[in-house]
Amino acid sequence: DAGVIQSPRHEVTEMGQEVTLRCKPISGHNSLFWYRQTMMRGLELLIYFNNNVPIDDSGMPEDRFSAKMPNASFSTLKIQPSEPRDSAVYFCASSSPLAVIDQETQYFGPGTRLLVL
Amino acid sequence: ELKVEQNPLFLSMQEGKNYTIYCNYSTTSDRLYWYRQDPGKSLESLFVLLSNGAVKQEGRLMASLDTKARLSTLHITAAVHDLSATYFCAVDMGSNDMRFGAGTRLTVKP
Numbered sequence: 067d068a069g070v071i072q073s074p075r076h077e078v079t080e081m082g083q084e085v086t087l088r089c090k091p092i093s094g095h096n097s098l099f100w101y102r103q104t105m106m107r108g109l110e111l112l113i114y115f116n117n118n119v120p121i122d123d124s125g126m127p128e129d130r131f132s133a134k135m136p137n138a139s140f141s142t143l144k145i146q147p148s149e150p151r152d153s154a155v156y157f158c159a160s161s162s163p164l165a166v167i168d169q170e171t172q173y174f175g176p177g178t179r180l181l182v183l
Numbered sequence: 184e185l186k187v188e189q190n191p192l193f194l195s196m197q198e199g200k201n202y203t204i205y206c207n208y209s210t211t212s213d214r215l216y217w218y219r220q221d222p223g224k225s226l227e228s229l230f231v232l233l234s235n236g237a238v239k240q241e242g243r244l245m246a247s248l249d250t251k252a253r254l255s256t257l258h259i260t261a262a263v264h265d266l267s268a269t270y271f272c273a274v275d276m277g278s279n280d281m282r283f284g285a286g287t288r289l290t291v292k293p
Contacts, residue, residue, distance in 0.1 A: 111282065114280055172216075172228070
């Protein structure tokens, strides 16, 4: 398996522009997570989906952020309009219940480095 | 509000030495994870600890969990330079929803 795939890997945009980050989870995984990582705030959970349904979006900073998971193999995180304080690395992770539960964990994608000027 | 506290946040150690990283958390949980992150890279799973008294070892790293004390430790034995990275603990909130600590940045010097 190719692992969790994220695109783009790097994004530079100007304040006010719309940004869309994409994620393809590992095939067969039924949970998907979006995180944001900054030096100041560390690793924050933004939202997670279970079986394509958003379960907890309490970490989404504000209405400028939205996330969708239209099917089991694709999710987007959109920021509109973007602001400089949104600059961060955004990670997508996926997981699935396993028969051997002590191997259940989240598998992280490579991340998208976002810079908003 | 759940708190996951790691200490130390920064650790510089000599090769060959031993040290322990601590992870305290404020809510009941029976599952805890340790991850490693190299600079500019993603997070890599190291250990999944499922129950009180769980201990797992991989190479020079050993992780343990005390759910009664709400404490996990990551012990480093005879450190080598390749272990330099940031180590995160994460507490399971249910359904694989994890909350991460701030991370411990480890530097191993020759």
